[in-house]
Amino acid sequence: MKTYKEEIAELLAPHVGLPASEIRDALTLPQHDGHGHFSFPCFPLAKRLRKAPPVIAQELATAIPAQGEIEKIEPLNGYLNFFINESDFARRTLSLIAAQGANYGATDRGNGKTVVIDYSSPNMGKELAFHHLRGTMIGNSLSRLYRHAGFQVVRINHLGDWGTSYGKLIVMFLREGLRESDLEGMSIERLNALYKAFENAAREDATLEDQARETFQQLEAGHARYQGLWAAFRDITLHELQRIYGFLNVQFDHYTGEAFFVAHMPKTLAELESKGLMTRSQGADIVDLTAHNMPPVLLRKSDGATLYITRDIAAAVYRKENYAFDRCLYIVDNGQSLHFQQLNKVLELMGYAWHKEVEHVPFGLVLIKGEDGGWEKGKTRSGQSSLLKDVITAAQEKILGIINEKNPDAKDKETLARQIGVGALVFSELKNRRLNDIRFEWDKALSFEGDSGPYVQNAHVRLCSILRKSAERFGKSEPDHPAAGSLDGIDFGKFPEPQAQTLIRSLSLFADRIRNAIDANDPCPIAQYALEIAEGTHSFLHVCRALGSAEEKERLFLVDCARIVLGQALAMIGVPPIESM
RNA sequence: GCACCCGUAGCUCAGUGGAUAGAGCAGCGGUUUUCUAAACCGUUGGCCCCAGGUUCGAAUCCUGGCGGGUGCACCA
Numbered sequence: 171m172k173t174y175k176e177e178i179a180e181l182l183a184p185h186v187g188l189p190a191s192e193i194r195d196a197l198t199l200p201q202h203d204g205h206g207h208f209s210f211p212c213f214p215l216a217k218r219l220r221k222a223p224p225v226i227a228q229e230l231a232t233a234i235p236a237q238g239e240i241e242k243i244e245p246l247n248g249y250l251n252f253f254i255n256e257s258d259f260a261r262r263t264l265s266l267i268a269a270q271g272a273n274y275g276a277t278d279r280g281n282g283k284t285v286v287i288d289y290s291s292p293n294m295g296k297e298l299a300f301h302h303l304r305g306t307m308i309g310n311s312l313s314r315l316y317r318h319a320g321f322q323v324v325r326i327n328h329l330g331d332w333g334t335s336y337g338k339l340i341v342m343f344l345r346e347g348l349r350e351s352d353l354e355g356m357s358i359e360r361l362n363a364l365y366k367a368f369e370n371a372a373r374e375d376a377t378l379e380d381q382a383r384e385t386f387q388q389l390e391a392g393h394a395r396y397q398g399l400w401a402a403f404r405d406i407t408l409h410e411l412q413r414i415y416g417f418l419n420v421q422f423d424h425y426t427g428e429a430f431f432v433a434h435m436p437k438t439l440a441e442l443e444s445k446g447l448m449t450r451s452q453g454a455d456i457v458d459l460t461a462h463n464m465p466p467v468l469l470r471k472s473d474g475a476t477l478y479i480t481r482d483i484a485a486a487v488y489r490k491e492n493y494a495f496d497r498c499l500y501i502v503d504n505g506q507s508l509h510f511q512q513l514n515k516v517l518e519l520m521g522y523a524w525h526k527e528v529e530h531v532p533f534g535l536v537l538i539k540g541e542d543g544g545w546e547k548g549k550t551r552s553g554q555s556s557l558l559k560d561v562i563t564a565a566q567e568k569i570l571g572i573i574n575e576k577n578p579d580a581k582d583k584e585t586l587a588r589q590i591g592v593g594a595l596v597f598s599e600l601k602n603r604r605l606n607d608i609r610f611e612w613d614k615a616l617s618f619e620g621d622s623g624p625y626v627q628n629a630h631v632r633l634c635s636i637l638r639k640s641a642e643r644f645g646k647s648e649p650d651h652p653a654a655g656s657l658d659g660i661d662f663g664k665f666p667e668p669q670a671q672t673l674i675r676s677l678s679l680f681a682d683r684i685r686n687a688i689d690a691n692d693p694c695p696i697a698q699y700a701l702e703i704a705e706g707t708h709s710f711l712h713v714c715r716a717l718g719s720a721e722e723k724e725r726l727f728l729v730d731c732a733r734i735v736l737g738q739a740l741a742m743i744g745v746p747p748i749e750s751m
Numbered sequence: 752g753c754a755c756c757c758g759u760a761g762c763u764c765a766g767u768g769g770a771u772a773g774a775g776c777a778g779c780g781g782u783u784u785u786c787u788a789a790a791c792c793g794u795u796g797g798c799c800c801c802a803g804g805u806u807c808g809a810a811u812c813c814u815g816g817c818g819g820g821u822g823c824a825c826c827a
Binding site: 198200201202205209211213214216217222223246247248249291293330332333334335428451452453454456463464465466467468470471472473475477478479503504505506507508509511532534535537572576577590601602603605606607608609611613614617618619620621622624625627628629631632635636637638639640690694695698701705708709711712713715716717718729750751 | 753754755756757763764765766767769770771772773774775776782785786787788789790791792807808819820821822823824825826827
């Protein structure tokens with residue numbers, strides 16, 4: 171079935187002398203009530219036709235009769251505004267949602283192309299810090315959006331599980347007299363404490379840093395005992411990571427971290443050398459990028475150990491060879507833009523034309539209000555940082571208090587509180603554009619009114635609640651889902667209220683918003699869209715009571731459609747689409 | 752110094768080539784016998800950092816400033 175834009179474009183084409191596809195892309199959605207459903211700006215035609223835009227609009231309006239579902243064509247301010255019959259618009263929009271259900275908004279835009287998305291990628295031996303949430307949820311959201319748009323998505327957690335840090339961990343493990351038998355049931359907190367203990371001890375004993383470097387070198391060279399310890403540390407880390415990812419409903423296809431690529435190092439270094447890119451400088455192996463106005467890339471330290479960019483080069487080649495990606499996205503904070511510029515340049519110099527498909531998707535900092543009232547970066551390396559699990563727990567506790575106050579009979583309040591807390595935190599990070607630094611404030615992030623996670627969740631809850639109550643009248647335990655049934659007997663003319671029309675119009679825009687999000691590699695448009703649907707829902711429900719009304723059948727149908735779309739939008743940004751709260 | 756990013760209402764932010772620049776919070780005033788008031792409605796509040804340029808049209812694109820954040824050789 172043709173879209174309205176396509177129909178309008180074909181209608182216009184013979185009159186404006188442009189191909190229909192070009193007209194279709196030029197059509198805009200009016201911002202103001204009373205300007206119709208679609209607009210055609212006549213300004214670009216003015217020069218060729220040697221007429222003023224308002225005149226062109228007037229002439230087109232006279233020449234083209236309203237027809238079919240197009241009820242009215244009006245010129246205004248140089249625009250040609252198209253008004254669709256509201257009843258037809260409602261039928262078309264809602265029946266499409268009903269027919270497609272969870273697939274609503276899906277496209278075949280990706281056409282089976284493969285996109286690799288690298289996100290979250292925390293360091294081994296440490297817990298997820300609060301600032302990891304943003305990149306994790308951006309990557310999670312983009313994964314879902316790309317999949318919905320017809321891409322094959324490969325989700326990769328490029329764990330920071332290699333480097334001198336793990337020499338430190340091993341040194342400290344042994345220094346504290348621990349043995350392999352102590353690894354059983356060792357917690358991530360204990361592991362993290364070892365790391366901190368090292369930092370403290372190293373301030374007293376300067377030789378420790380050297381020991382760590384040496385230990386790591388031996389680890390890289392294949393030292394059996396060290397490798398065993400390393401593997402155990404990794405297991406402990408993964409176990410905890412997956413617990414937290416479970417709270418966030420985040421998954422990965424591969425946990426191929428840096429260590430995975432250690433075996434590729436000789437091949438990668440040989441390739442760089444044979445291509446004449448590797449030079450020696452100050453005892454280290456580097457790629458000199460002065461010709462490209464960049465600092466040198468350090469491939470191998472003077473002690474022979476490789477660095478993370480070396481492993482990133484190997485990883486990019488591996489991913490191209492094994493996943494045949496059409497795009498490879500790195501969801502990593504903006505502070506690493508130089509690293510990715512260098513990575514890209516090295517791949518280019520290696521002769522890989524596909525370096526253009528490798529893209530850094532940076533995001534801004536999450537700043538936390540410090541004790542002195544200033545904004546501070548959440549820190550891990552210097553010790554002071556909020557752990558993500560602590561932030562989630564704190565959110566959960568605060569929300570639990572609100573549930574006890576508002577809905578004391580709710581079941582499984584702990585889980586519910588966590589889902590609302592996660593929703594609040596995630597929404598507060600994704601509702602802003604990706605590159606903006608975020609000033610995180612507890613009260614605002616956990617606010618349960620206004621532009622917030624609980625606000626959008628609450629709209630979903632209200633929709634679900636109506637469908638539940640509808641079923642309960644007939645003693646059914648499962649909620650009604652009228653959109654899953656027949657359209658027979660639905661009168662799409664029964665949505666005369668402006669609130670209903672606004673909501674229906676918003677519901678029609680899902681695919682456009684997904685396109686916006688993918689074009690920008692940013693979940694923000696979907697978070698804003700969820701807000702728009704939630705607002706539309708709350709306003710509609712305020713004026714239109716469904717159950718027991720003369721329009722019950724129609725309104726329940728709209729309620730179910732709104733539930734489907736809002737539920738999908740929430741799922742796309744990683745806000746739990748809960749059904750009661 | 753160089754590089755990446757940001758600058759829109761008192762505060763936090765949407766809008767990123769189209770018409771009269773929008774929300775939330777804060778302020779003021781209303782709405783509940785009714786499906787979740789975690790809601791709704793009204794109202795106050797703008798040289799869209801500055802200056803040039805491109806364009807029929809710029810908050811949006813380009814150039815140059817100013818202000819702020821972040822990064823730049825042996826950590827990841």
